Amino acid sequence: MSGEKIKAIYGTKDILPDEAVIWQRILSVVSRMASNYNYGFINPPIFEATELFTRGIGESSDVVSKEMYTFRDKGDRSLTLRPEGTASVVRSYIEHSLGARGGVFKVWYAGPMFRQERPQAGRYRQFYQFGIEAIGSSDPSLDAEIISLNRSIFSELGIDDLELSLNSIGMPGSREAHRQAFSDFINPMLGEFCGDCQRRFSTNPLRMFDCKEAGCQDRLAGAPVILDYISAEDREHFDRVLEFLELAGITYKIDKRMVRGLDYYTRTAWEIKSKRLGSQDSISGGGRYDLLVEQLGGQPTPGIGFAAGMERVILAMPDGAAGGSGRKTGVYIAIRHERFKTEAFKLSQALRGIGVPADLDYLGRSLKAQMKQADRSGLSHTMILAEDEMDRGAGIVRNLENSKQFEILLVDIYKMSGGHQFGEAIEKGEG
RNA sequence: GUGGGUGUAGCUCAGUUGGUUAGAGCGCUAGGUUGUGGCCCUUGAGGCCGUGGGUUCGAGUCCCAUCACCCACCCCA
Numbered sequence: 001m002s003g004e005k006i007k008a009i010y011g012t013k014d015i016l017p018d019e020a021v022i023w024q025r026i027l028s029v030v031s032r033m034a035s036n037y038n039y040g041f042i043n044p045p046i047f048e049a050t051e052l053f054t055r056g057i058g059e060s061s062d063v064v065s066k067e068m069y070t071f072r073d074k075g076d077r078s079l080t081l082r083p084e085g086t087a088s089v090v091r092s093y094i095e096h097s098l099g100a101r102g103g104v105f106k107v108w109y110a111g112p113m114f115r116q117e118r119p120q121a122g123r124y125r126q127f128y129q130f131g132i133e134a135i136g137s138s139d140p141s142l143d144a145e146i147i148s149l150n151r152s153i154f155s156e157l158g159i160d161d162l163e164l165s166l167n168s169i170g171m172p173g174s175r176e177a178h179r180q181a182f183s184d185f186i187n188p189m190l191g192e193f194c195g196d197c198q199r200r201f202s203t204n205p206l207r208m209f210d211c212k213e214a215g216c217q218d219r220l221a222g223a224p225v226i227l228d229y230i231s232a233e234d235r236e237h238f239d240r241v242l243e244f245l246e247l248a249g250i251t252y253k254i255d256k257r258m259v260r261g262l263d264y265y266t267r268t269a270w271e272i273k274s275k276r277l278g279s280q281d282s283i284s285g286g287g288r289y290d291l292l293v294e295q296l297g298g299q300p301t302p303g304i305g306f307a308a309g310m311e312r313v314i315l316a317m318p319d320g321a322a323g324g325s326g327r328k329t330g331v332y333i334a335i336r337h338e339r340f341k342t343e344a345f346k347l348s349q350a351l352r353g354i355g356v357p358a359d360l361d362y363l364g365r366s367l368k369a370q371m372k373q374a375d376r377s378g379l380s381h382t383m384i385l386a387e388d389e390m391d392r393g394a395g396i397v398r399n400l401e402n403s404k405q406f407e408i409l410l411v412d413i414y415k416m417s418g419g420h421q422f423g424e425a426i427e428k429g430e431g
Numbered sequence: 432g433u434g435g436g437u438g439u440a441g442c443u444c445a446g447u448u449g450g451u452u453a454g455a456g457c458g459c460u461a462g463g464u465u466g467u468g469g470c471c472c473u474u475g476a477g478g479c480c481g482u483g484g485g486u487u488c489g490a491g492u493c494c495c496a497u498c499a500c501c502c503a504c505c506c507c508a
Contacts, residue, residue, distance in 0.1 A: 010499085062506050066432080084508085113508080118432080120502060129508055196505080207506085261507055271508095282508060309508030336466060367467065369460085375468040386466055400468065 011117075011125025022314055027110055029156045030130050034108040037149050039132060042107040044088035046114075050078040056087035056296055058263025067115040081114035084262070085131045086289065086305055087296070093135050094298035104136040110310075122280040122312045131286075133305035138290060140237055143268045143304055144244030150272065150284055150306050151250055159316050161275045162283075165255035166245075168238040168267050170230030171290070178229035179205065185223050192219060209257035225256040234267055241268055260285065264292040268304065274316035283316050284308035327401060329381075330357030332374035336367050336386040344385055347395075347410065350417040375400060383408075 008014060015023060031041070050070050057064050069081040082088055089107060092098070098105045110130035119125060132149060134142055147164070154162060169175060182205055186193075190201060193208070197216050200207045209220060230238070245252055252270075260269045269287035277283070286306020293301040331351055333344045344360050351358035359377055361370045367384070374382040384396040394407045 007499085067506080115507075117506070118504090119500090120504095123507075127508070131508090200505095204506095210506095212504095279503065280507075285508060307508055312508060332468095334467080366461085368462090368464085369468095371468040373468085382468075384467065388466085396467085398467070403468085405467085 009125070011119040013124065019314070022317070023310065026157060026310065026313060027130065030108060030110065030153055033149060033153045033156060034132060037106070037145065039106040039108045039134075039149075042089060042092065042109050043111070044082075044085070044092050044109065046112060047079050047081050048088055048091065050080040052087050052091055052296070053080055053083060056090065056264060056292060057084065061261060061263050063115060063262065067117050069114045069116055083115045084113055085109050085111070085129060085307055086133060086262075086264070086292070089131075089133045089305070090135065090289075090292055090296055090298070090303065093301075094293060094296060099136055099299065099301055104134050104142065106132075106134045108132045120280065121278040122309070122315055124311060128310035129307045130310065131305060131307035133303060135293065135303035136301055138237070138267075138288070138302035140240035141244045143241040143288065144248055144250070146286070146304055146306065147245060147252075147270055148248045148250055150270075150286065150308070153308075154272065154283075154313070154316075157313070158318050159274065159283075159313070160318075162316075163273045163275075164250070164252045164270060165258050165273065166242075166252045166268070166270045167227060167255050167258040168230055168234055168241075169226050169259065169265060169269050169287075170234040171266050174230045174234060175226065178224060178226045181224040181229065182206070189219060206257075206259040209259070226259070227254070227256045230267075237267060260287055264289040264295070266290045270306070272308075274312070276316050277312060280312065282309075283312040327378055327380040328357060330359070330379035331381045331383050331397075332370075332377050332379045333358060333360040333383045333385065334367055334370035334374055335361070336384065338364065340385040340390065343390075343410070347383065347385075347413065350413055353417045354413075 034041075050068070053068060054064055059065065063083050068083055071079055073079055089109065093105055108130065111128065112126050113129050114126055116125055117123060132146060134146055147166075151162075151164065170178075183201075186201060186205070186208070190198060193201070193216050194211065194213045197208045197211050197213070200211075206226070208216065209223075211217065211220075227238075242252075255271075258269060258271060260271075265287040267288040267290060269285075271282050271285045273281045274283050275281070284306050286304070288302065288304045290302040291300075293299065293303060333347055335341060335344050348358040348360050357379065359379060361373060363369075365373070371382060380400060382398045382400060384398060386396065389396055389407055392407075392409075393411060394409050396405055397408050398405045
């Protein structure tokens, strides 16, 4: 009678109610902390013109060159499911002339991103990020502010065991100078590196720093690092960022070898890693993008931001914080006899009407089974409708945590709800 | 795109050198308590042993193929 089961697409997954609770907690923390720093919320579409990403992220990046979900719509336009959020926010900033409001444009966002990579621990093809962007200033204190916000969200979620790596990759000119020096350093001994590194040397030389081979690491020991090649202005900027971070009491580790994968980054770049994760241990990453607005057709405007991966944040959260333990204030209505069903339904509506969460049995099960269900429902109380008490117009309220019970007159509940019709029904002795 | 691993109940997993009705724990159902959850005891339901082919008297077990998932590489959140 049924065909083959349809399953979720490779690399995607359902966020089931238990996990959704953790989601809501994270997003409420992000929302609250963003509000503390006076960031508003923005919600761009999840698909955009393909060109936004090819121009923004860069044709040569892995994300654009081989990981995008790109398709044509019926108007033969090339569209792409967003692989990241910053490009969309910048597009929106330009499109609505948000810079004309004066001041710095500060926003946060959250939602699904799409990259066609091979899934593994902490990596999905549809994954979720929240991100924070500040467009319109190159002031170093803004760098420190947004890094602080990044850090604070994680501490608020109880995540420790984190490592904040920081670097400045300068502006494109200094990167070119470094690239040259790096090549000159490596070239004479290129043959001694592993196969992967030899390949990286031609595609993305700085990635060689990430190689896990000990031999390669040894040979890289004295290699030129980008931080030594940045301009005096970039250096000055970076030093100021460090000062502000210290003022904010934020501990960081300068990682002179850190590079970032998206082409638009300039100057300050950072990454936060968790030791609780597997191979994909980076839970957030960000940096300045002082040339991006201009690249996407706007006035030259500096910007900075970061994105964090929800799935990885959850993996990094301590187990205790992940599972909610307490009961939610509310009432599960259990009945001793089917003839109380109508009353139970009315009561549930009245309780919900006055803001008390209420639930009841829909399967016609025994009182014992209903009590069991009440226990599992996670609600704090059961209200039992049984013969003796109902004769007096009362129900039994049982606290599911300490098992204490008392009687309550149903009319009192109906009075609170403000509807007299229910109370009348009781007085007529329907129960 | 490249490697390695794993597919048996809703979940986590056992399953002997191929042998007859495929098991456990947890979860779920009903009862022990004719008016009350958690602990305990009993009971019941639930499996094309991923799929297709092959070897064999006989396959969850061996062989081939295929699909799916997981982990890692690459790269990234």
